[in-house]
Amino acid sequence: MKTLRGWLSPLVYLSNNWISLVGVIVVTAATVSWMVFLPITLRGSALHPYFGIVLYLLLPGIFIGGLLLIPIGIYLNRRRKRAKGEMPTDFPPLDPHNPELRKLAAFVAGTTFINIIIASQFSYSAVRYMDTVGFCGQTCHTVMQPEFTAHQRSPHSRVECVTCHIGPGASWFVRSKFSGAGQVVAVALNNYPRPIPVPVRNLRPARETCETCHWPQKFGEDRLRDIVSYGEDESNTVSHTVLMLHLGGGMSRVGIHGRHLGEGISVRYYASDEKRQTIPWVEYTAAGKTTVYASGNANPDPSQLRQMDCVDCHNRPTHIYQLPVRAMDQALGTGEISAALPFVKKQGVAILKQPYATEQEAEARIPAALEDFYRNNYPQVYAQRRDEISRSAKALLAIFQHNVFPAMKVTWGTYPNNLGHTDFDGCFRCHDEQHTAKEGTTITQDCSACHNILASDEKNPKILVDLGLVQAAK
Ligand code: HEC
Ligand code: HEC
Ligand code: HEC
Ligand code: HEC
Ligand code: HEC
Structure with a gap:
C-alpha cells in the first residue's frame, strides 16, 4: 500500500x-x-x-x-x-x-x-x-x-x-x-x-432602477405640453396642439402616475402578443378592491400576468426612435431644417419614407433628393438659398441616420412607443372603452381624464398668446 x-x-x-x-x-x-x-x-x-x-x-x-x-x-x-x-x-x-x-x-x-x-x-x-x-x-x-x-x-x-x-x-x-x-x-x-x-x-422591474433617480410621488404637478407641427403646404404652416397633462403622483392629486402606481395600487395585465401591444385582460387593485377588466373572454393563467411599472408607458425613455413626421417637425422647430423652403415638410417626409437598403445608399440618395427637388422645381429658390438647402439636406440625412438602421432591420415604427395614443395604441391598449368589468364599467377613454386639450392644431392658440409663447394673429 x-x-x-x-x-x-x-x-x-x-x-x-x-x-x-x-x-x-x-x-x-x-x-x-x-x-x-x-x-x-x-x-x-x-x-x-x-x-x-x-x-x-x-x-x-x-x-x-x-x-x-x-x-x-x-x-x-x-x-x-x-x-x-x-x-x-x-x-x-x-x-x-x-x-x-x-x-x-x-x-x-x-x-x-x-x-x-x-x-x-x-x-x-x-x-x-x-x-x-x-x-x-x-x-x-x-x-x-x-x-x-x-x-x-x-x-x-x-x-x-x-x-x-x-x-x-x-x-x-x-x-x-x-x-x-x-x-x-x-x-x-x-x-x-x-x-x-x-x-x-x-x-429588471423598472421601479427598482428608475426610482433610484425618479421619485414618483414628486409628479404632483400637471404638465403643459405645446406640440408644434408643420403643415404639408407650400409654406409649411406652423400649428400648435396644447395639452395640460394630468401627471399627478399621489400628493396633491391622483393623476396618470398616481392612478397606476400610487400607494396601495396595483395594475396587472395579460398581453396576448410578444410585443405587449394587445392587452385583453387587466386587473386593477386600489384600496383593497380588485376589479378585472376584460375585452373578449381572455382568462389568463396567473403566471402570464405582468405587473405594470414605469416601462409599460415609458418603454422608450432613452431609445427614442421618431417617426418621419415627428422628426421633421422637430428639425423644423429647431431650425436644423429651414422652414422657409417651400414644401420642405412634405418633401422631407416623402424622401425619408423611401426604402434605402443600406446606410451608404441613404447617404448618397437622401441629400441629393432634396437638392434635386429645389433645383428642378424651384430654380430661383435653389439659386438664392443654396447653403440653406444643403444644410437642410444634411439634416434630413441625419434624421434617417438617427432612426433607421438597415443592418439591424430597424426602420420607422419598428419599436412602438407606448406613451400617448396618436402614433401607436399606447394608453389605448387599455383605455379603449372595450375593457369591461362585471359591473359594466370600462377603462375610460374620456379625453379629459388624462389631459385638457387647450388647443388643437391652431395657429395662434389663445392659451399660448396669453402665456406669451406666440404672437397674437394680426
Ligand atoms: C441615473 C439616474 C436616472 C435613472 C436611473 C433614470 N433616469 Fe430618467 N431622467 C434622469 C434625469 C437626470 C432626467 C432629466 C434629463 C433632462 O432634463 O435633460 C431624466 C428624465 C426622464 C424623463 C423626462 C424626459 C423628458 O422628455 O423630459 C422621463 C420620462 C424619465 N426620465 C423616465 C425614466 C425611466 C422610465 C427610467 C427607468 C427605466 C429612468 N428615467 C431612469 C435620470 C435618470
Ligand atoms: C400610466 C402610464 C405611466 C406610468 C406607469 C409612468 N409614467 Fe411617467 N409619465 C407618463 C406620461 C403620460 C408623462 C408625460 C409625458 C409627456 O410630457 O409627454 C410622464 C412623465 C414622466 C416624467 C417627466 C415628468 C416631468 O415633470 O418632467 C418622468 C420623470 C416620469 N414620467 C417618470 C416615471 C417613472 C420613474 C415611472 C415609474 C415609477 C413612471 N413615470 C410611470 C406616464 C406614465
Ligand atoms: C433610462 C434607462 C435606459 C438606459 C440608460 C439604457 N436603456 Fe436600453 N432599454 C431601456 C428600456 C426601458 C428598454 C425597453 C424595454 C422594453 O420595452 O422591454 C430598453 C431596450 C434596450 C434594447 C432592446 C432593443 C430596443 O431598442 O428596445 C437594447 C439592445 C438596449 N436597450 C441596449 C442599451 C444600451 C447599449 C444602452 C447604453 C448605450 C442602453 N440600453 C441604455 C432602458 C434603458
Ligand atoms: C395595462 C393597462 C393600462 C395602460 C397601458 C394604461 N392604463 Fe391608465 N388605467 C388603467 C386602469 C385599469 C385604470 C383604472 C380604472 C379604474 O378606475 O378602475 C386606469 C386609470 C387611469 C387614469 C384615471 C382615470 C380616471 O377615471 O380618473 C388615468 C388618468 C390614466 N389611467 C392614464 C393613462 C395614461 C396616460 C396611459 C398611457 C400613457 C395609461 N393610462 C395606460 C389601465 C391602463
Ligand atoms: C388614457 C389617457 C388618455 C386619454 C383617455 C386620451 N389621451 Fe390624448 N394623450 C394622452 C397622452 C399621455 C398624450 C401625450 C403623448 C405625448 O407625450 O406626446 C396624448 C396626446 C394627445 C394629443 C396630441 C397628439 C400629438 O400630436 O402629439 C391629442 C390631439 C390627443 N391626445 C387627443 C385626445 C382625444 C381627442 C382624446 C379623447 C378621445 C384623448 N386624447 C384621450 C393620453 C390620453
Missing part, C-alpha cells in the same frame, strides 16, 4: 515538463484574476454583463484548460521517460530537501506573484471601461448601434446603460450574466435576431 506521499512524489517529479508548467502558469493566472475581480462584483455595483462573460465563462474555461495541461504534461513526460528507460524506480521524498519539489514550489510562487502584479494593474481600469456607455454601445458596433445612437440623443444620455439594464445589487447582476453570455455567443455566431426583440425579457 503506497502512502499519499508515495503517490505524489512521482507526480511532482514528472510535472517538471514545459506543458505542465504552462498549465501551472495558466491556472495561477486564472485564479488570481478571478480573485481580483470577484470582490468587485460581490460589492454589487452595476457592472456590464459582458464583464461577467470574462468572470463566469472565460476565466473558468481558462482555469480548467490550464488544469488539464498539467496531467497531460505529466502523462507525456512519463511516456517519454519510460520509452527512453529513464524512469527512476525510487523518487525523492516530498520534503524540503527534494530539489524537484522546491523548484515546483518556487515556480508556483513566482508565477502567482507576477500574476498578482499584472492583474491588479489592469483590473480596475478594465472594470471601469466595461461599465461605460462606450463599451456597451460600441463594442458590438452594429448590434447596439440603434440603441446607442438613440441613447446619445436622449434625456438619459448621461445615464449608463447598466444603470437601467442591471441596476444595483448582486442578484440581478448575476442574472444578467447568463443572458449576457448568451448574447455574446449569438453575436460571435452572427445569429442574433435583427431587430433585437422587445420587450427585454430579463429587464
Whole structure:
C-alpha cells in the first residue's frame, strides 16, 4: 500500500515538463484574476454583463484548460521517460530537501506573484471601461448601434446603460450574466435576431432602477405640453396642439402616475402578443378592491400576468426612435431644417419614407433628393438659398441616420412607443372603452381624464398668446 506521499512524489517529479508548467502558469493566472475581480462584483455595483462573460465563462474555461495541461504534461513526460528507460524506480521524498519539489514550489510562487502584479494593474481600469456607455454601445458596433445612437440623443444620455439594464445589487447582476453570455455567443455566431426583440425579457422591474433617480410621488404637478407641427403646404404652416397633462403622483392629486402606481395600487395585465401591444385582460387593485377588466373572454393563467411599472408607458425613455413626421417637425422647430423652403415638410417626409437598403445608399440618395427637388422645381429658390438647402439636406440625412438602421432591420415604427395614443395604441391598449368589468364599467377613454386639450392644431392658440409663447394673429 503506497502512502499519499508515495503517490505524489512521482507526480511532482514528472510535472517538471514545459506543458505542465504552462498549465501551472495558466491556472495561477486564472485564479488570481478571478480573485481580483470577484470582490468587485460581490460589492454589487452595476457592472456590464459582458464583464461577467470574462468572470463566469472565460476565466473558468481558462482555469480548467490550464488544469488539464498539467496531467497531460505529466502523462507525456512519463511516456517519454519510460520509452527512453529513464524512469527512476525510487523518487525523492516530498520534503524540503527534494530539489524537484522546491523548484515546483518556487515556480508556483513566482508565477502567482507576477500574476498578482499584472492583474491588479489592469483590473480596475478594465472594470471601469466595461461599465461605460462606450463599451456597451460600441463594442458590438452594429448590434447596439440603434440603441446607442438613440441613447446619445436622449434625456438619459448621461445615464449608463447598466444603470437601467442591471441596476444595483448582486442578484440581478448575476442574472444578467447568463443572458449576457448568451448574447455574446449569438453575436460571435452572427445569429442574433435583427431587430433585437422587445420587450427585454430579463429587464429588471423598472421601479427598482428608475426610482433610484425618479421619485414618483414628486409628479404632483400637471404638465403643459405645446406640440408644434408643420403643415404639408407650400409654406409649411406652423400649428400648435396644447395639452395640460394630468401627471399627478399621489400628493396633491391622483393623476396618470398616481392612478397606476400610487400607494396601495396595483395594475396587472395579460398581453396576448410578444410585443405587449394587445392587452385583453387587466386587473386593477386600489384600496383593497380588485376589479378585472376584460375585452373578449381572455382568462389568463396567473403566471402570464405582468405587473405594470414605469416601462409599460415609458418603454422608450432613452431609445427614442421618431417617426418621419415627428422628426421633421422637430428639425423644423429647431431650425436644423429651414422652414422657409417651400414644401420642405412634405418633401422631407416623402424622401425619408423611401426604402434605402443600406446606410451608404441613404447617404448618397437622401441629400441629393432634396437638392434635386429645389433645383428642378424651384430654380430661383435653389439659386438664392443654396447653403440653406444643403444644410437642410444634411439634416434630413441625419434624421434617417438617427432612426433607421438597415443592418439591424430597424426602420420607422419598428419599436412602438407606448406613451400617448396618436402614433401607436399606447394608453389605448387599455383605455379603449372595450375593457369591461362585471359591473359594466370600462377603462375610460374620456379625453379629459388624462389631459385638457387647450388647443388643437391652431395657429395662434389663445392659451399660448396669453402665456406669451406666440404672437397674437394680426
Ligand atoms: C433610462 C434607462 C435606459 C438606459 C440608460 C439604457 N436603456 Fe436600453 N432599454 C431601456 C428600456 C426601458 C428598454 C425597453 C424595454 C422594453 O420595452 O422591454 C430598453 C431596450 C434596450 C434594447 C432592446 C432593443 C430596443 O431598442 O428596445 C437594447 C439592445 C438596449 N436597450 C441596449 C442599451 C444600451 C447599449 C444602452 C447604453 C448605450 C442602453 N440600453 C441604455 C432602458 C434603458
Ligand atoms: C441615473 C439616474 C436616472 C435613472 C436611473 C433614470 N433616469 Fe430618467 N431622467 C434622469 C434625469 C437626470 C432626467 C432629466 C434629463 C433632462 O432634463 O435633460 C431624466 C428624465 C426622464 C424623463 C423626462 C424626459 C423628458 O422628455 O423630459 C422621463 C420620462 C424619465 N426620465 C423616465 C425614466 C425611466 C422610465 C427610467 C427607468 C427605466 C429612468 N428615467 C431612469 C435620470 C435618470
Ligand atoms: C400610466 C402610464 C405611466 C406610468 C406607469 C409612468 N409614467 Fe411617467 N409619465 C407618463 C406620461 C403620460 C408623462 C408625460 C409625458 C409627456 O410630457 O409627454 C410622464 C412623465 C414622466 C416624467 C417627466 C415628468 C416631468 O415633470 O418632467 C418622468 C420623470 C416620469 N414620467 C417618470 C416615471 C417613472 C420613474 C415611472 C415609474 C415609477 C413612471 N413615470 C410611470 C406616464 C406614465
Ligand atoms: C395595462 C393597462 C393600462 C395602460 C397601458 C394604461 N392604463 Fe391608465 N388605467 C388603467 C386602469 C385599469 C385604470 C383604472 C380604472 C379604474 O378606475 O378602475 C386606469 C386609470 C387611469 C387614469 C384615471 C382615470 C380616471 O377615471 O380618473 C388615468 C388618468 C390614466 N389611467 C392614464 C393613462 C395614461 C396616460 C396611459 C398611457 C400613457 C395609461 N393610462 C395606460 C389601465 C391602463
Ligand atoms: C388614457 C389617457 C388618455 C386619454 C383617455 C386620451 N389621451 Fe390624448 N394623450 C394622452 C397622452 C399621455 C398624450 C401625450 C403623448 C405625448 O407625450 O406626446 C396624448 C396626446 C394627445 C394629443 C396630441 C397628439 C400629438 O400630436 O402629439 C391629442 C390631439 C390627443 N391626445 C387627443 C385626445 C382625444 C381627442 C382624446 C379623447 C378621445 C384623448 N386624447 C384621450 C393620453 C390620453
